[in-house]
Amino acid sequence: MAIQGIGNQPNAWMSGGNPGASTSRASGSKSSQGECQTCKNRKYQDGSDEMVSFKSAAHISPNASGSRVRAHEQEHVNNAYKKAAMGNGKVVSAAVSIQTSVCPECGRTYVSGGETNTQIKYFNEDNPYQKGKKTADSAIYSGMHIDLAG
Secondary structure, three states: OEEEEEOOOOOOOOOOOOOOOOOOEOOOOOOEOOOOHHHHHOEEEEOOOOOOOOOOOEEOOOOOHHHHHHHHHHHHHHHHHHHHHHOOEEEEEEEEEEEEEEOOOOOOEEEEEEEEEEEEEEOOOOOHHHHHHHHHHHHHHOOOOOOOOO
């Protein structure tokens, strides 16, 4: 359950450079301040088998990459809660990690991908072992929180 930027390798500059771009260079960047071709051509695609956004590669601007990737990963979390609710389960944990990278061409930091890990615990009330565990637990926990002063 992850979305990753694809095509993050710098593109070769054509002899004409970047038309209309400033010829001055920003400190720390390898190219002019005009539109970076690597950022312009970067695409994101989801690699999971869930029905979520970005199943086919799509461009996200570097400025919007953070919010779009976080929203995409939230889709995975929402799917986990729906799956748990449909199967008599409970989401035990849902962790989202967001990766950042630096564009090798212009030096801009951008969100390059994300990953969601979820754990769902399912309850099987028909399982004889589960029924026995409930009976044994009831003997242990009954009377555990009694207020004798009242």
